[in-house]
Amino acid sequence: MKKIFSKAAAVCCALALSACGSGSRSAVTPPDGKLDKCTLRFSWWGGDDRHEATLEAIELWNELHPDIGIVPEYGGWDGWTEKVSAQVSGGTEPDVMQINYDWLITLSPDGTGFYDLGALTDTLDLSGFGEDMLSFGRVNGRLNAVTVSVSGRSLFYNSDVYARLGADYPSTWDELLALGEVFGREELYPLDLDIQSGGTAWYLAVVYIQQKTGRQFISMDGTLGFTEEDIANALRFYKELEDAHVIRTIQTRTDEDGNAALYQSAEFIGGKIAGVLEWGSTVGKYEAVLGDGVLEAGPLLTDGSGSSGGWMIKPSLLYAVSKGTKYPDEAAAFIDFLLNDEQCAQILGTTRGIPASRYAEESLEASGKLRGLAQESDEQLEAVDTMTVSPYMELPRVKEYCNSAIEKVSYGTSDPDEAAQELSSSITEYLEKIKK
């Protein structure tokens, strides 16, 4: 029995050692330029509006391509990164995936983590994308993913609550701070910021400092651009918002919402929280829980002296194909459909933001569907001098460091200077480590 056990253990050792080697995954299937009968798995995250539209688009695909079935896999954002990371690690990821910007760093650091879409141009038409748009998805010269849309966070407000209080949407940082008093009289809040997976608290603080200093928080090549003083000022700004009753403290927010997302909370739906900082591409889920036309886009905040920079944009979503797919041509054809097909564009609308594909954008424009909050957000961001979010800023560990600093300042367990020192050294050390 002992012999059997030791032999089994030896086999396990060998299997385990081979599993973590680079050659464990099956070879990449080359394209053959034909569309064969198959079934593809397609995964995405988002809110209900995106889910419904995408499922409808898949129905249309099934009508047009009855031989190529699509198995949808979808859910909310929370936990989605972990799920896909585990799938990629185990080689069980879907054929087609909606991916986040920073996943290119974590899942394909050398550009070989996803299928090279540059080799699939027979079935994937990229002529509707400018080179700047395609460059977001390139790693080491390989086209790992195609940008679905470029989006930024804007401010959206509950117009009913603002109208009831006779308050105007703020256009400067000072006006935002002054709103705290007006809303505080009725125990309401003009805005909400969080330290959950969205991390809007740190995001707004970064915008504020970027606008003031012109320095980017983390550069595109992964270098910390903020000084320790900048970080301390960002944390002070956040605390000022809490103290001025513009936003709830972390403790109050946690007590009221538990672990639930803001758009699912009674406080937001009931109007106690009258504003949110959200991506134009995903604001639909907030819009859906309030009445029609209740949520409105407010101006991007400035310092009042003409400086409107600091706001950020990024490729909000990208489509990638698993490097292990057995059907690269079919996967590329499906992505082409999602990105460029006119009928599909009409169904998807702006549920993933304003399409980056010229063809889809023109289709929406022609049918008058290029409107709504996503479009307003897009126009606002086009009108100011934006910075592109570094994918390094999106890394879960970096977000965790930032959220932790905000939390400590909010609870008063660290002052902004202490928290800034810790945050600066943690981020610098981590960025150096992952760039090795």
Added chain:
Amino acid sequence: MKKHICRNPVGVSKYTGLLLILPFAVGAVLFILYPFVSSFILGMTDYSGVGGAEFTGLRSYLDMLADSDLTQAAGVTVRYALILVPLKLTVSLLVALLLSCEIRGIGVFRTVFYIPSILGANLAVVIMWQYLFKSSGLVNQFLGVFGISPVSWYGDSRFAMLMIVLLRLWEFGSTMVIFLTALNSIPREYYEAARVDGCGRVRAFFSITLPQLRSVIFINLVLQTIAAFQEFNAPFMLTDGGPLRGTYTLGMLIYQEMFRYSNVGYANAVSWALFAAIAAVVGLMFVLLRRKGEDER
């Protein structure tokens, strides 16, 4: 002397037994032995989940010594176990005593008390807990009736820990069932003899019931300690480890390092450290029990 040979009554070959345990053996190798061994090996690499891995030896284990998050998570886990395990054993035993009474419809009560254990820390329970414990929840409303100001269940790390303890305490069914079975197996004659000798119920509990339950208490202690050290679901679903990492257990740390930060090598090393810690604690319990047994002899 004639050698007596036991013939197989159903005429099966000597390999039939092996064949019968084959499904279990295959399952054990695939789902226990393989993950067990590969986890140990991965713990000595810098594997990130994608690409290749380099052998780093004991570096991850040395990194643990300087990891303040790990120290904090270990502290939270130990504190959680120290609060939950004695409470759960006590409550389970008390309820088991109540449910061991011979009254009409006792089966219904036993079923009802067991139901929470089936639910676990699933989404429905988490939503229910939110309704109970958020600032305007039922628990704070109930406390308000007695003039007690609202408790910051989610926002204060001490109460957040208590909230998770209460969830697990509520799921005492399996521990209670083990006690109940043991209680029912204590011969009634002991109690009758004690009553004849003028022994009261409290004295009977301490002099008969508890000594008779000693081995079962020990089993429950071991099982609950292991479960507490491995706690992940409840803090993950209820508090995400917060606030201020006050409910960030080792289970959560392993999950986050593994899946959120793609630090696969380190996560596996921590898993092995946790395994070693649990083995040490349980081993210590066995040693203490044996020593106590020898002292009593």
